[in-house]
Amino acid sequence: MSSEMSEFEAVAIDDDKLTPWPRVAAVASMVAFSLPTFITGLEVYHGLSAWHTALALVIGSLVIFAVGALMGAIGSNTRMSSYLLTRIAFGDRGAGIVNIAFAISLLGWFGININLFAEAAAGLCAQLFDIHPPVNLLIIIAAVFMTALTYAGFRTINLLSTLMVPVLATVTALLIYRALGEQSLATLMSAEKEATLTLGQGISAIVGAIIIGAIILPDITRFIRHWSGAVSVAFIAYMVVQLIVMAAASLASGATGSSDILEIMLQYGLGLGAFFIVITGSWVLNSLNLYSTVLSVKATFPNLNRHILIAGLGVLGAAAALLNLLDHFVTFLIYLSIVFIPVAGVIIVDYFLIRHASYTVEHLETNRAFAPRAFIAWSLGAAVALAMSEGVIPSASGTAAIDAVVLTALAYLALAWHEHRPVTQASSES
Secondary structure: OOOOOOOOOOOOOHHHHOOOOOOOOOHHHHHHOOOHHHHHHHHHHHHHHHHHHHHHHHHHHHHHHHHHHHHHHHHHHOOHHHHHHHHHHHHHHHHHHHHHHHHHHHHHHHHHHHHHHHHHHHHHHHHOOOOOOOOOHHHHHHHHHHHHHHHHHHHHHHHHHHHHHHHHHHHHHHHHHHHHHHHHHHHOOOOOOOOOOOOOHHHHHHHHHHHHHHHHHHHHHHHOOOOHHHHHHHHHHHHHHHHHHHHHHHHHHHHHHHOOHHHHHHHHHOOOHHHHHHHHHHHHHHHHHHHHHHHHHHHHHHOOOOOOOOOHHHHHHHHHHHHHHHHHOOHHHHHHHHHHHHHHHHHHHHHHHHHHHOOOHHHHOOOOOOOOOHHHHHHHHHHHHHHHOOOOOOOOOOOOOHHHHHHHHHHHHHHHHOOOOOOOOOHHHH
């Protein structure tokens, strides 16, 4: 099997494919430079007071960092994708349910981001170049290029990210500089405005927008030699880049009074910078969405041809975007995201506290078919998260995502503790 193909298969990453962690951090950082991250910062700022916005950004980023660091470290230690980790934690048949749900969600977001990209690119072309391309044409072009980058694999995604991060970092720094040049930080922080969100809702919005990326972080940290590098990737992506990007959007929104990030950048003379963010940020983000979708389907159906699979999934995402079916699918995807959050609680507890020795590719040959305790804990956490998101029951921490992960982790620990094996002992489960 070729090195290029092996990264899509149900195997651990070989030594010849390992990548220095700063380059992997560039890929994770590119996701933070994408349009959805800027928009999240804007939405949180407009829903909270300035000080609560700052608090929400920090706490939300800490939560995502904690999940991402733990999941990323597991990926680096095992060199397995998040979907192989799910197979071990939930069993072969059980993981099929989880992985297909992940694939549906990620493919849905692939289509949503194509729509977002096409509309933003069309608007920028009109304002910057007086060109008016059809949105549907941009959707097709975007789908083709994003699918092609996915087909090329992680190394090509990594190369593009490494080249573009300095450019997008410069654009973000200029955005902050122009915003603070218009109004001082003290003035922006003392601005009075009516809050439409609670602090907990603001934190949940930040966590909900990024948490899927933290859960599937093993898909890229499996290319890192040591777990400490994976933790560094999570820290840079979530506690540095993401935090700065959302803060930049919040500051610029406060200085201009606008809630449209592209309008703000055009107002500050950063039109070409906005174009780079829309094009390259969306390109890398959506290629990673499709990349992870392929990994999830391949983990569940390993005999599928990956060439046909990538092309087929790309066509499905583009078709959904062209038909605007995703306008009615967004709510379903949001609920799927809420349901996914507890999955991390099960995997983290199972790996670190219960069945550490089972997390090898060799164990997959004799893996259990179904893990009922994992599903009970997951179902409990998911049900509580959904009930909290609907206001049926109160949230202990004020943030449903935090409560769901903690509750799932504790429930699984209690249910599965009798399966605990010392780290040095080989797993005897079949």
